[in-house]
Amino acid sequence: MKCQLIFILISCVARNLMANEAGKSLMRGRHFIVGTSHVSPYIHINYGGNKITHVHGFVHEIVVWMAEKHDFTFEYIVPPDGAFGALVNGSWNGLVRQVIYGEIDLVATAFSITYPRSKSIDYTFPFSADPMAILIPYPRLDSTISGIVRPFQYEVWIGIILSMLILATILWLISRFESVVSREPFRGKTGLFDHFWFLFRVVANSNEVIAFTLATRLMVTAWCLTAVVFVNSYTSSLVSYLMAPRFVPVITTVQSLADSKEISLIVLKHTSVESTLFAATSGALAKIGAYLQSHPENQLNSLENIEDQVYYQRKAFPHEETSLIVRIHDDLKATKQCRLAIAKEPLYPDQHAFGLKKHSPLTKTFDQELIWLRQLGLLDHWKASALPPPNRCSAPISQLRSTTNKKLTLDSLSSAFLLYAVGVIASILVFAMELIFFKCF
Numbered sequence: 001m002k003c004q005l006i007f008i009l010i011s012c013v014a015r016n017l018m019a020n021e022a023g024k025s026l027m028r029g030r031h032f033i034v035g036t037s038h039v040s041p042y043i044h045i046n047y048g049g050n051k052i053t054h055v056h057g058f059v060h061e062i063v064v065w066m067a068e069k070h071d072f073t074f075e076y077i078v079p080p081d082g083a084f085g086a087l088v089n090g091s092w093n094g095l096v097r098q099v100i101y102g103e104i105d106l107v108a109t110a111f112s113i114t115y116p117r118s119k120s121i122d123y124t125f126p127f128s129a130d131p132m133a134i135l136i137p138y139p140r141l142d143s144t145i146s147g148i149v150r151p152f153q154y155e156v157w158i159g160i161i162l163s164m165l166i167l168a169t170i171l172w173l174i175s176r177f178e179s180v181v182s183r184e185p186f187r188g189k190t191g192l193f194d195h196f197w198f199l200f201r202v203v204a205n206s207n208e209v210i211a212f213t214l215a216t217r218l219m220v221t222a223w224c225l226t227a228v229v230f231v232n233s234y235t236s237s238l239v240s241y242l243m244a245p246r247f248v249p250v251i252t253t254v255q256s257l258a259d260s261k262e263i264s265l266i267v268l269k270h271t272s273v274e275s276t277l278f279a280a281t282s283g284a285l286a287k288i289g290a291y292l293q294s295h296p297e298n299q300l301n302s303l304e305n306i307e308d309q310v311y312y313q314r315k316a317f318p319h320e321e322t323s324l325i326v327r328i329h330d331d332l333k334a335t336k337q338c339r340l341a342i343a344k345e346p347l348y349p350d351q352h353a354f355g356l357k358k359h360s361p362l363t364k365t366f367d368q369e370l371i372w373l374r375q376l377g378l379l380d381h382w383k384a385s386a387l388p389p390p391n392r393c394s395a396p397i398s399q400l401r402s403t404t405n406k407k408l409t410l411d412s413l414s415s416a417f418l419l420y421a422v423g424v425i426a427s428i429l430v431f432a433m434e435l436i437f438f439k440c441f
Contacts (some may be wrong), residue, residue, distance in 0.1 A: 022310055026362060029069040029077070030072045032073070033103070034076050034077070036055070036076045036077060036078060037079065038078075043060060043110070045076070045078070062373065062379070065373070065378075069369070077104065079093075080415050081093055081272035083095070084270060084272065085270065086269075087275070093270055102357065105356075105357075110130070112132075112352060113353055114275065114276070122363045124354040128379070130352060131320075132273060132347040133321035133344065135306075135317040135341075135343075136249065136251055136340070136341055136343050137250055140250075147386045249341065250314070254348075257284070258285075265291070266298045267318060268302075269299045274299065298315075310340060316343070321342065322386075324340075332391055
């Protein structure tokens with residue numbers, strides 16, 4: 001048994017060494033033309049005029065590692081049309097077209113794996129699993145105008161009002177019955193509305209007097225204990241609703257994006273996102289794709305000022321999640337405020353790989369090296385090193401809360417002032433009706 005294990009281990013090592021030597025013989029001394037496109041932190045390109053002067057990023061680290069190990073040189077070029085590669089009128093454009101026609105040897109950027117592309121080019125083992133997230137305007141603070149009713153759900157409010165009505169009716173019936181039986185006048189008020197008003201004022205800690213008997217005292221005692229629970233539960237919850245209102249995102253899911261009248265999607269032309277949305281035949285993606293096709297102005301030629309479009313024009317922009325994290329970080333540095341966020345649910349999962357010519361002899365070598373880098377943990381290390389540190393704008397939307405130690409503002413107490421205004425208006429209307437009633441009768 002031990003001999004078999006040793007034999008298998010030696011065979012695997014020998015096969016790996018032979019594969020490495022074969023790969024080296026294919027690459028050694030060659031100069032590769034690498035097609036790329038700026039997608040930070042995967043590939044960050046600096047220009048001097050029209051020439052590329054410096055490149056860094058997660059994918060660049062992989063290319064450099066491969067070049068050092070297999071002894072080849074390389075240079076980067078960008079596609080003349082700036083496209084990643086889409087099938088337009090039956091022919092490919094962008095980086096995919098360049099690979100097919102041998103203008104470049106390799107695609108190295110955040111190059112999404114799609115089925116249509118895989119029929120025309122080779123993909124290597126994926127070096128990144130990065131969902132196609134959605135960039136949205138930063139969530140707004142939830143309005144406090146209805147803060148005074150939010151501590152309880154509407155079912156609780158209905159239950160409290162019904163309890164008061166039922167209890168007032170029972171107290172009124174008991175008072176009427178006992179007044180008939182005893183044939184003695186009660187001290188205090190005995191009307192139905194008087195009992196209801198008394199129960200309401202118990203909650204407000206008032207000292208209104210109604211006619212009491214032993215039965216009514218027991219019932220009122222039970223109501224008082226219940227009212228204590230209601231009042232304390234309400235006041236403890238009210239503070240959090242007024243002092244720490246929630247942030248409400250404009251969208252949370254792909255379906256909410258498809259149904260939204262406030263937010264519309266914008267995409268970069270000739271990308272995997274556009275192709276995926278146009279190819280969808282059902283569900284939320286199909287609905288979004290149909291909207292895009294009917295609004296060609298939402299199909300962008302470049303990502304220039306994309307942050308301003310999302311923030312000011314209330315747009316949603318799908319892109320690699322790690323790239324959106326970098327954009328949010330850079331926008332915070334530039335504007336000193338949180339203007340952008342990432343929706344809770346991504347548009348769809350996505351993976352990235354290098355692109356090679358169909359049936360390229362280099363595909364197997366790249367696969368083996370990328371698997372080896374994954375096992376070593378270098379892919380995760382390089383990706384994490386390329387990301388900016390966490391900031392106040394990158395916190396998940398579900399965890400966002402307003403500042404806990406800020407003073408109460410007029411907006412925080414707007415619901416209380418609204419209730420006061422409603423009470424004043426109602427009082428004036430009732431007073432006017434009383435004047436009319438007494439004048440007429």
